[in-house]
Amino acid sequence: MVTLSSSPSTSSAAAVSNRHRLQLGPIATPDRLLLGPGPSNAHPTVLQSLARTPIGHLDPLYIELMGEVQDLLRYAWQTENRLTIPMSGTGSAAMEATLANTVEPGDKVLVAVKGYFGLRLVDMAGRYRAEVATIERPWGEAFTLEEIEQALDTHRPAILAMVHAETSTGVCQPMEGIGELCRRYDCLLLLDTVTSLGAVPLHLDAWGVDLAYSCSQKGLSCPPGLGPFTMGERAEAKLAARTGKVPNWYLDVSLLNQYWGSNRVYHHTAPVNMNFGMREALRLLAEEGLENAWSRHRSNAERLWAGLERLGLELHVPEHLRLPTLTTVRIPEGIDGKAFALHLLNTHGIEVGGGLGALAGKVWRIGLMGYNSQPENVDLLLNLLETELPAFRQSQPFATVA
Numbered sequence: 001m002v003t004l005s006s007s008p009s010t011s012s013a014a015a016v017s018n019r020h021r022l023q024l025g026p027i028a029t030p031d032r033l034l035l036g037p038g039p040s041n042a043h044p045t046v047l048q049s050l051a052r053t054p055i056g057h058l059d060p061l062y063i064e065l066m067g068e069v070q071d072l073l074r075y076a077w078q079t080e081n082r083l084t085i086p087m088s089g090t091g092s093a094a095m096e097a098t099l100a101n102t103v104e105p106g107d108k109v110l111v112a113v114k115g116y117f118g119l120r121l122v123d124m125a126g127r128y129r130a131e132v133a134t135i136e137r138p139w140g141e142a143f144t145l146e147e148i149e150q151a152l153d154t155h156r157p158a159i160l161a162m163v164h165a166e167t168s169t170g171v172c173q174p175m176e177g178i179g180e181l182c183r184r185y186d187c188l189l190l191l192d193t194v195t196s197l198g199a200v201p202l203h204l205d206a207w208g209v210d211l212a213y214s215c216s217q218k219g220l221s222c223p224p225g226l227g228p229f230t231m232g233e234r235a236e237a238k239l240a241a242r243t244g245k246v247p248n249w250y251l252d253v254s255l256l257n258q259y260w261g262s263n264r265v266y267h268h269t270a271p272v273n274m275n276f277g278m279r280e281a282l283r284l285l286a287e288e289g290l291e292n293a294w295s296r297h298r299s300n301a302e303r304l305w306a307g308l309e310r311l312g313l314e315l316h317v318p319e320h321l322r323l324p325t326l327t328t329v330r331i332p333e334g335i336d337g338k339a340f341a342l343h344l345l346n347t348h349g350i351e352v353g354g355g356l357g358a359l360a361g362k363v364w365r366i367g368l369m370g371y372n373s374q375p376e377n378v379d380l381l382l383n384l385l386e387t388e389l390p391a392f393r394q395s396q397p398f399a400t401v402a
Helices: 044-050 060-077 091-102 116-127 145-155 178-184 233-240 253-260 272-288 290-310 337-348 375-392
Strands: 083-088 108-113 131-136 159-163 188-192 211-213 226-231 326-330 363-367
Touching: 044 272, 060 083, 060 226, 060 272, 083 091, 083 253, 083 272, 091 116, 091 159, 091 188, 091 211, 091 226, 091 233, 091 253, 108 116, 108 145, 116 131, 116 159, 116 188, 131 145, 145 178, 159 178, 178 188, 188 233, 226 233, 226 272, 233 253, 272 290, 290 326, 290 375, 337 363, 337 375
Parallel strands: 108 131, 108 159, 159 188, 188 211
Antiparallel strands: 083 226, 211 226, 326 363
16 A cells, blocks of 8 residues: 655655756846847837836736737838738748748748848858749849849749848848739749838839748837737738648638637737837837927938948948948958947947848848937947047957957
C-alpha cells in the first residue's frame, strides 16, 4: 500500500537554481536621436498612449478602435481595400504575410531586386516554394518601365514583387505605369512601402497595387511592433482560389479577416497597446494631412542634401530617385565610417546607419522619418559632420570611441 505524504519530498524535488536570477534595478535607457534607417523616434503622444491600461481584445471599445485604425491606414495608403489591417508583428511579418497568402507551390514570382530588401523578398518567396525569377539593377538605381515590361513578357509571373522605398540604398522606385503592365500580363503587383508609408507620396489604388505592407516605426512615428498590410480584390480572389490552406497559421488572412472583419472571431491575442499607439500615430498623420506630411519630409530631405553637398560629401543616389526618408551618403576616402558613427552615438546620442550588402562600409544611411523629420535635427547633424568629421581623416579610430 502506498502512503501519500502531505509534505513535499525533498529527495525527488529539484532544487531551485539561482544561476540566472539577476538582481536588477528598474530599466533605464539613454535618450537617443535615431537618424538611422529605423526605428525612428516615436511621437511623445504615441508613447503616452502605449502606457495606457490594456483592455480586452474583444472589448467593444477596442473593436471600435480597430475600425479606426483600418480606416486611417486606408487613408495613409490612399486605398479602398477592404482587407487592410495591422499585422501583429514587425514589418517583416507583414512582408511575409503578402507572400504566404498568395503564393502556392510552383507559382512564378518575379522579384525586382535593387537592394537588400528585394533579396529578402526572394528568400521569402522561395520558402513558400515559389518558382522565383529576378531582375536586378545596381544598388542606387531604379527600374525603367521598359525593363519591367520585358521581364513580365519573358517570365509571365503570377506576382511581381518590388520595393517602393529601398531602405538599403535610399532609392524611390517610380511607379507610374507598372500596375497597368501587371494587369496586362495578368499578375499581381506586390509593393514594399516600409520606408515610404506616411512620409512619401503613395497612391495604391491609382497605381494598381494589389498587395502592400509597411511597418509602424518609420514614417508613422510609432515604436516597432505592428506591420500594416493591405490586400486588394484581385489578391483576395487569388487567396480564395487556393487549393490548400495558407501555410502560415499566424499570418493567414482568411482567418484574420474573421477577427478584423464584421464577425470579430478570436484568432490570437491582439497587442492592444501597440494598436493604441498605431491609432494615435495615424490620428496625428491625419491631423497633419498627408500632403503636409509628404511636403515636410521632402523639405527636410532637401535641406539635408544641400548641406551634405556644401560639406563636400557625395550622395549615392541621383536626386530624382532619392528617398526623402532615407539618404545614403558615401563615406569619404580615408574615413573610418563605423568609428565616426560610433562616435556620434557614444558622444552625442545620435544614431546613423551603415551600409548593407553591396554598400557595407561604403555609405552612411541617414533617416529623417516621421517625428524625426525636423529642420533642427538636420542642422544638428550637419553641424557635427562639419566640426567633428575632420578628426577622422586618419587610419585609427577617434579617441573617444568606446
